[in-house]
Amino acid sequence: xxxxPDRGTRILxxxxxxxxxxxxxxxxxxxxxxxxxVAKPTVYSRFGDKGALxxxxxxxxxxxxxxxxxxxxxxxxxxxxxxxxxxERLGFALxxxxxxxxxxxxxxxxxxxxxxFQQLADQDRREAHLELLAGKLALLSxxxxxxxxxxxxxxxxxxxxxxxxxxxxxGTGTRPLSEDQIDAPVRAGVDLFLTAYGS
Amino acid sequence: xxxxPDRGTRILxxxxxxxxxxxxxxxxxxxxxxxxxVAKPTVYSRFGDKGALxxxxxxxxxxxxxxxxxxxxxxxxxxxxxxxxxxERLGFALxxxxxxxxxxxxxxxxxxxxxxFQQLADQDRREAHLELLAGKLALLSxxxxxxxxxxxxxxxxxxxxxxxxxxxxxGTGTRPLSEDQIDAPVRAGVDLFLTAYGS
Amino acid sequence: xxxxPDRGTRILxxxxxxxxxxxxxxxxxxxxxxxxxVAKPTVYSRFGDKGALxxxxxxxxxxxxxxxxxxxxxxxxxxxxxxxxxxERLGFALxxxxxxxxxxxxxxxxxxxxxxFQQLADQDRREAHLELLAGKLALLSxxxxxxxxxxxxxxxxxxxxxxxxxxxxxGTGTRPLSEDQIDAPVRAGVDLFLTAYGS
Amino acid sequence: xxxxPDRGTRILxxxxxxxxxxxxxxxxxxxxxxxxxVAKPTVYSRFGDKGALxxxxxxxxxxxxxxxxxxxxxxxxxxxxxxxxxxERLGFALxxxxxxxxxxxxxxxxxxxxxxFQQLADQDRREAHLELLAGKLALLSxxxxxxxxxxxxxxxxxxxxxxxxxxxxxGTGTRPLSEDQIDAPVRAGVDLFLTAYGS
DNA sequence: TATGAATGAGACTTCATTCAT
DNA sequence: AATGAATGAAGTCTCATTCAT
Numbered sequence: 001x002x003x004x005p006d007r008g009t010r011i012l013x014x015x016x017x018x019x020x021x022x023x024x025x026x027x028x029x030x031x032x033x034x035x036x037x038v039a040k041p042t043v044y045s046r047f048g049d050k051g052a053l054x055x056x057x058x059x060x061x062x063x064x065x066x067x068x069x070x071x072x073x074x075x076x077x078x079x080x081x082x083x084x085x086x087x088e089r090l091g092f093a094l095x096x097x098x099x100x101x102x103x104x105x106x107x108x109x110x111x112x113x114x115x116x117f118q119q120l121a122d123q124d125r126r127e128a129h130l131e132l133l134a135g136k137l138a139l140l141s142x143x144x145x146x147x148x149x150x151x152x153x154x155x156x157x158x159x160x161x162x163x164x165x166x167x168x169x170x171g172t173g174t175r176p177l178s179e180d181q182i183d184a185p186v187r188a189g190v191d192l193f194l195t196a197y198g199s
Numbered sequence: 200x201x202x203x204p205d206r207g208t209r210i211l212x213x214x215x216x217x218x219x220x221x222x223x224x225x226x227x228x229x230x231x232x233x234x235x236x237v238a239k240p241t242v243y244s245r246f247g248d249k250g251a252l253x254x255x256x257x258x259x260x261x262x263x264x265x266x267x268x269x270x271x272x273x274x275x276x277x278x279x280x281x282x283x284x285x286x287e288r289l290g291f292a293l294x295x296x297x298x299x300x301x302x303x304x305x306x307x308x309x310x311x312x313x314x315x316f317q318q319l320a321d322q323d324r325r326e327a328h329l330e331l332l333a334g335k336l337a338l339l340s341x342x343x344x345x346x347x348x349x350x351x352x353x354x355x356x357x358x359x360x361x362x363x364x365x366x367x368x369x370g371t372g373t374r375p376l377s378e379d380q381i382d383a384p385v386r387a388g389v390d391l392f393l394t395a396y397g398s
Numbered sequence: 399x400x401x402x403p404d405r406g407t408r409i410l411x412x413x414x415x416x417x418x419x420x421x422x423x424x425x426x427x428x429x430x431x432x433x434x435x436v437a438k439p440t441v442y443s444r445f446g447d448k449g450a451l452x453x454x455x456x457x458x459x460x461x462x463x464x465x466x467x468x469x470x471x472x473x474x475x476x477x478x479x480x481x482x483x484x485x486e487r488l489g490f491a492l493x494x495x496x497x498x499x500x501x502x503x504x505x506x507x508x509x510x511x512x513x514x515f516q517q518l519a520d521q522d523r524r525e526a527h528l529e530l531l532a533g534k535l536a537l538l539s540x541x542x543x544x545x546x547x548x549x550x551x552x553x554x555x556x557x558x559x560x561x562x563x564x565x566x567x568x569g570t571g572t573r574p575l576s577e578d579q580i581d582a583p584v585r586a587g588v589d590l591f592l593t594a595y596g597s
Numbered sequence: 598x599x600x601x602p603d604r605g606t607r608i609l610x611x612x613x614x615x616x617x618x619x620x621x622x623x624x625x626x627x628x629x630x631x632x633x634x635v636a637k638p639t640v641y642s643r644f645g646d647k648g649a650l651x652x653x654x655x656x657x658x659x660x661x662x663x664x665x666x667x668x669x670x671x672x673x674x675x676x677x678x679x680x681x682x683x684x685e686r687l688g689f690a691l692x693x694x695x696x697x698x699x700x701x702x703x704x705x706x707x708x709x710x711x712x713x714f715q716q717l718a719d720q721d722r723r724e725a726h727l728e729l730l731a732g733k734l735a736l737l738s739x740x741x742x743x744x745x746x747x748x749x750x751x752x753x754x755x756x757x758x759x760x761x762x763x764x765x766x767x768g769t770g771t772r773p774l775s776e777d778q779i780d781a782p783v784r785a786g787v788d789l790f791l792t793a794y795g796s
Numbered sequence: 797t798a799t800g801a802a803t804g805a806g807a808c809t810t811c812a813t814t815c816a817t
Numbered sequence: 818a819a820t821g822a823a824t825g826a827a828g829t830c831t832c833a834t835t836c837a838t
Contacts, residue, residue, distance in 0.1 A: 007798095023311060025224030029833065041801045041835075045240055050833065112222060112311030114373040121389075153387050156364055160388075164359035169202040173321055174313040188352050206822090228808065238824045243809065360832095405801090421709060423622030426828065437803045442830065444801095510620060510709030512771040519768055551785050554762055562757030572711040577662075585744055586750050589758075594793040626812065636820045647812065654814075 011036045011043055015057035020105030024113050040145055055119055061106040062123035069097050070125075073132045078139045083146075084194060089160030091186035099166050099182075104173020111172070130155045146197045154197060161189030210235045210242055223253055223312050234254030236282040250342035254318055265393035268296050269324075273333045277338045283343075283393060290361030290385035298365050298381075303372020310371070329354045345396045352394060360388030409441055411436045413455035418503030422452055422511050444527045453517055459504040460521035467495050468523075468535050471530045481544075481590060489560030489584035497580075502571020509570070528553045544595045552595060559587030608633045612654035617702030621651055621710050652716055657722035658703040666694050667722075670729045675736045680743075681791060688759030688783035696763050696779075701770020708769070723743055727752045743794045751794060758786030 014036035019027040029050055032178065033040045047053040072093040078181035080086040097103045110120050134155040139150040148154045170177050204212065212237035228249055232239040246252040274326040296302045306352040307326040310318050331355040340347040347353045364384035369376050403411065412434035417425040427448055427530050431438040443453040470491040478484040495501045508518050532553040539546040546552045563583035611633035616624040624649055630637045644650040660777065669690040677683040694700045707717050731752040738745040745751045762782035767774050 008256065022320050023222075023224060025222060028831085030831095040833090041800090044834070045797080072283050073227075108310055108314075111307055111371045114370045115307075116375075126367060136300050138812055150387075153343055156384065157360060157387065157391055160359045160363035161356060168325060171313045171323075175320065185355065186354045188349075188356065190392075192356055227806085229806090239808090240810075240825085249808070307835055408694060411836070421620075422624060423620060427830085438829090439804085439831075440802055452696065478830075506708055506712075509769045512768045513705075516771075519772065525764060533741055548785075554782065555758060555785065555789055558757045558761035562761050563753055566723060569711045570708045574713075583753065586747075586754065590754055590793050592788075594789050625810085627810095637812090638821090639819055641813070642818075 001074070006048055007036075007038060011038060011046060012052075012057050012060045013133070015053050016061045016105075019054060019057060019109060020102070021098070022161065024050075027126065029053070033168055035185055044048075053115065054095060054113070055117055056105065058109060058113075058117075058120055061102065061109075062120075062125075065097065065103050066125045066129070068103070069094065069129050070132060072097060073129060073136065076133075076136050078136055078145075079138065079144065081179070084190060087158070087190045088186055091158075091190055092182060094163050095166035095182050098163050099170045099173050099177060101173070107167075108172055133159065144199060146194075148197050153191075156191050158189070161193060162186045165187050175193070206235075206237055207245055210237060210245060210252075211256050211259045214252050215260045215301075215304075218253060218256060218308060219260070219301070223249075223308065223315075228252070228380065237329070251318070253312070254316055257305065257308060257316075257319055259324055260301065261310075261319075264296065264302050264305050265300075265324045265328075267302070268293065268328050269331060271296060272328060272335065275332075275335050277335055277342065277344075282299075282339070283389060286392065287385055288387045290357075290389055291381060293358070293362050293382050294365035294385060296374045297362050297378060298369045300372070303369070306366075307371055312394070314361075329358065334356065343398060345393075346398055347396050351394075357392050360392060362384045364388075405434075405436055405440065406444055406515060409436060409444060409451075410455050410458045413451050414459045414500075414503075416506060417452060417455060418459070422448075422507065422514075427451070430484075436523045440525055449515070449536070453515055454512075456504065456507060456515075456518055457521055460518075462524075463495065464500050464523045464527070466501070467492065467527050468530060471527060471534065474531075476534055476541065478593050479519050481538070482588060484558070485591065489556075490580060491505045491559050493556070493564035493580050493584060494586055495566045496561050497575060499571070502568070505565075506570050507574075530556065531557065533540070534543075542594075544596060545597055546595050552591075555597065556587070556591050559591060562586045604633075604635060604639070605643055608635060608643060608650075609654050609657045612650050616651060616654060616656070616706060617699070621706065621713075638673075644772045648714065651710070652714055654707060655703070655710075655714075655717055656720055658699070658706075659722075662694065662703045663720075663722045663726070666691065666726050666788060667699070667729060668680045669694060670733065671755055673730075675733055675740065675742075681787060682736070684755070684787045684790065688787055691756070691760050692763035692779050692783060695760050696770050696774060698770070701767070704764075705769055715767070725755050727756065730784075732757065737755055739794060740788060743791075744781050745794050751790075755786070755790050758790060759783045762786075 011032065013031045015027075018032045018035060022031075029040060029043055031044050032053070036043070045055065047056055072090065072111065075093075076090050077086055097141070098107065110124065114120050130152065133153040137148050137154050137158070138151040141144045141151065163183070166177065166182050169175075169181050169185075210231065214226075214231045217231045217234060220226070221230075228239060228242055231252070232242050235242070242252065246255055261357065271289065273356065274292075275289050276285055297306065309323065313319050333350040336347050336353050336357070337350040341346045359391065361384070365376065365381050366372075368374075368380050400597075407596050412430045413419045413425075416433060419425070419427075427441055427458065430451070435443070441451060445454055470488065473491075474488050475484055481555060508522065512518050524547065528550065532549040534546065535546050535552050535556070538544045538551040539549065560583070564575065565571075566582050567573075567579050608629065611629045612624075615632060618624070619628075626637060626640060629650070630640050634639070640650065644653055645728065672688050672690075674683055695704065709720065711717050722761045727749065731748040734743065734745050734751050734755070735748040737743045738748065761784070762780050763774065766772075766778050
């Protein structure tokens with residue numbers, strides 16, 4: 001299916017892996033070039049300098065993470081019979097996005113390097129995701145399954161309720177979580193959400 | 200009032216400032232020593248090496264942050280007439296803890312260096328804070344002001360609802376927030392909380 | 399005649415000179431790089447670290463010294479008319495090898511760093527030299543010029559007799575010797591040798 | 598018997614041990630002070646600086662080594678029935694002096710630091726030892742047991758013959774020797790000596 | 797265009813040496 | 818006289834970056 005990635009992509013993937021593992025300052029361009037199987041000057045001629053390479057690599061990483069989140073939200077079936085179960089599935093999947101190896105690496109790098117590279121903020125499509133989720137909730141409200149006066153606000157709240165604990169408990173992906181450590185907060189969050197907004 | 204801090208403390212304060220500004224890898228011991236007004240070997244003879252210095256500095260930073268959070272939670276008056284206002288004040292104050300210059304620096308460093316320095320996890324007293332908050336909620340429940348079957352669970356949820364947006368919107372303290380960006384989510388969070396758990 | 403030596407060789411020559419002058423611990427890589435006319439990282443990328451550089455430099459030094467000794471022994475003419483004179487020439491030359499600037503530097507470094515760098519022992523071709531000399535003595539014995547039951551043993555003895563004093567008197571190359579300080583022991587040594595093994 | 602050594606002596610012993618183990622450059626004053634159980638400034642106030650301390654420590658070490666050698670030579674019984682055995686015993690004992698832990702350490706330091714500290718040459722009583730041995734040989738010659746025209750010269754030769762191999766084979770005390778590696782050259786050396794000078 | 801080799805700058809760390817007590 | 822703590826200087830090593838091929 002996937003064609004063998006070209007040089008540029010290979011470099012970005014390598015950069016993402018190395019920066020994700022070692023951080024920006026400790027991730028070495030040498031290491032990246034070696035991992036990508038190219039010579040160092042190739043990296044420089046393609047991407048300028050380490051900072052630009054980092055921003056490009058993060059664009060790739062954020063893109064992947066964003067797509068995954070969008071897919072997860074997209075899969076919320078607003079016409080399901082069992083709404084609670086559907087919301088819980090959404091919550092599990094979102095938590096998984098946050099604590100997964102790759103997902104959490106991107107988050108960690110955004111947090112730790114957000115100050116130095118303000119551009120990283122532009123790569124974060126959080127607002128878009130909330131918009132998407134708000135749309136779903138609005139549909140559920142229209143259908144009379146929920147009573148939601150402000151869907152955007154509800155979307156933010158649902159997101160916070162189902163992901164906050166996974167992030168905190170895992171140390172932003174640093175420590176592995178048991179199934180229950182993910183499940184319990186999600187179920188509790190959905191429960192609270194339905195209590196407040198349920199019809 | 201406060202006596203001039205001794206050398207050891209001055210070094211830790213300097214380390215916290217420098218690491219908070221530049222991160223662990225890019226924060227230089229030279230810079231820390233200069234900031235503390237001591238010679239570099241003094242730093243080494245006191246703290247061993249850069250990693251140990253970092254852990255010690257983070258202990259100081261976490262201690263400060265923890266104390267502040269504990270104080271904020273402690274100030275929640277469970278016998279207030281206006282419960283909503285009291286919870287909102289709590290939410291504002293907690294958000295402020297997370298996005299403040301020093302508080303967010305500690306959080307960023309915990310996130311970015313948590314992998315390299317697993318000890319940082321031990322400095323995080325999140326569970327203790329939640330216990331404290333759960334106690335307050337249990338009191339409110341006993342007093343009939345709220346209906347809370349599981350106070351620990353409710354504490355987690357309240358914490359998530361009132362702080363998640365401030366953290367996300369500020370880029371973990373990286374970008375300044377308008378008053379409203381803090382207030383609105385807090386008010387919404389408290390509202391949801393009271394809707395679900397209110398008597 | 400000799401082409402300008404390449405970078406690697408220049409570095410090794412410089413290292414040998416610096417280590418020979420200052421010892422391993424006090425010989426600085428900075429100094430070596432400057433002497434070789436290259437930048438410090440060039441040294442590191444070529445040779446790994448200071449220890450490996452030292453071992454490589456010693457390999458070069460030992461190689462030179464060994465070749466010289468082998469040549470000296472090789473030049474012993476077993477068919478000469480004046481055997482005493484030939485053996486004395488050999489003794490002078492060997493002594494010269496031991497107390498010469500470069501030769502003694504190698505010896506000093508082998509002695510002082512032999513513990514830390516056990517590999518240095520492998521660079522010492524003393525046994526090979528003795529084998530060579532033993533062969534010559536065996537020839538002389540076969541020709542009836544000497545009566546030598548055990549040529550290896552005799553080779554060791556001759557070597558000891560003609561070099562021990564030069565080494566000791568010069569402080570392993572540390573102090574200059576007068577002609578006579580070299581000549582007298584050599585002559586005495588050869589004399590003893592011929593007295594014992596002469597036909 | 599021996600009173601508990603005073604502070605000064607304890608420092609010198611410690612210095613000798615540390616320098617002997619690590620060399621002059623790598624032997625640290627900190628380490629010496631710790632080993633001696635005193636504070637660093639005590640070392641400085643007593644001995645001036647590291648170089649002076651080294652020279653003093655070497656004086657102690659050389660003194661010990663010299664005394665031992667003098668005792669060994671002194672024990673050569675010129676009226677023994679079995680002269681060969683007596684000379685061999687002398688040779689073994691001298692070899693042992695050269696390759697023993699402490700003896701070889703002193704030799705290595707003299708070799709490696711002889712250039713920097715020319716004073717070390719004055720601590721070497723080699724000529725005195727040879728004089729002592731020459732006296733013994735002269736007695737043997739007078740008694741008709743040996744035919745020695747020049748006792749000083751013979752002393753030098755005997756010394757070289759019986760110690761050179763032990764020193765070379767052990768890498769100046771760096772590598773352990775088997776019994777035979779010491780014995781064989783000594784026996785061979787004495788044999789040669791007796792062949793040449795025996796009556 | 798891709799690379800092997802080179803470099804300037806700077807980081808961490810250690811040590812001999814000295815104050816202040 | 819002895820010490821705990823402090824420091825200036827220096828050394829090894831690494832890295833982002835650039836020539837020359």
